[in-house]
Amino acid sequence: MAAQPAKQQVFRQGLRAVAPMLPGVIPFGMTAGIAALEAGLDPLTGFGMSLIIFAGAAQLVVAQLIADGALPVIVVLTALIINLRMVMYSASIAPYLGHLPVHWKMPLAYLLTDQAYALSITHFQHGQMAGGPRHWFYLGAALPLWVIWLLATVLGVWLGSAVPPSWQVGFALPLVFLVLLVPVIRDRPSTVAAIAGGGIALAAHDAPYHLGLTIGAVTGVVSGVSAELLLHRRGSAE
Amino acid sequence: MSTGVVWALICIIGLGTFLLRLSGIQLLGGRTLPDAVMRTLRYVPAAVIAAIVVPAIVNGGPEPGFTLENTRLLAGVIAAGVAWSTRSVLATLGTGMGSLWLLEWLL
Structure with a gap:
């Protein structure tokens, strides 16, 4: 053994x-x-x-x-x-x-x-x-x-x-998630994903059926993937 | 929403979340996912967490929007700085709630 x-x-x-x-x-x-x-x-x-x-x-x-x-x-x-x-x-x-x-x-x-x-x-x-x-x-x-x-x-x-x-006390929710957000923003594409996700979710705040968060999240993921592909094509991916 | 509907919602979300958690461990075994799928999934945490945080800070309080009366926005910016530099839940919670209460008292 x-x-x-x-x-x-x-x-x-x-x-x-x-x-x-x-x-x-x-x-x-x-x-x-x-x-x-x-x-x-x-x-x-x-x-x-x-x-x-x-x-x-x-x-x-x-x-x-x-x-x-x-x-x-x-x-x-x-x-x-x-x-x-x-x-x-x-x-x-x-x-x-x-x-x-x-x-x-x-x-x-x-x-x-x-x-x-x-x-x-x-x-x-x-x-x-x-x-x-x-x-x-x-x-x-x-x-x-x-x-x-x-x-x-x-x-x-x-x-x-x-x-x-x-x-x-409801303000504790965004505070805790701020801390979880820091380590997942690792590079330029994930920064783009976060900015797009947060920005679009905010802009879509009055979206029907409370879909703002979902629209923001999906846009963020698509933006992150697009940013990675673009950076990669330019040969400057991290 | 009736109690029955709420419990049904909790059970459906619980089961769905369990299946999401089990997915990779059960279906992949020792293998890894195709590169394109893994690449897409890599951006899910950043996009989702930002989509939760930003509207909650900007629009969550009694004075929503980009105004100086929005104490949650001001306290949130301060807390974001602390989160970025310390990565500590306790320090961020302390600074964020503390500055919110201080701003409410001052303004």
């Missing part, structure tokens, strides 16, 4: 990697809980969103769309557009987790988040670990995010009614 790190040891490596990210999850999760209450949903429904959807950005936008009285089909479409980035994460991490049996892949997929993906892919690509129980690192990074997310949502739906509207 080659000396492979024990799974407990690898799991603890994942825990150590995710630890600095956990404090930021608390206000974000609380905001998700409060947003559900502000949309007129009861606390149990707010918690159900965190447990069943388990995706902060989508949950906050869904709560807002429900509050605005959007059509159900638009709510589903917008939520899935927001979560489309999970396909990229899932495809990019597949070489490291794809060989596992399905009873592993399903829970690991459920736990896939921006943070768990970012930590794991960095560790798998640059870490020393070839083969071995790599999925235990992923689990160590992903599981605490899930636990803290649910606890923070409970705190949010519990305290939510006690928070005065003048605090404008």
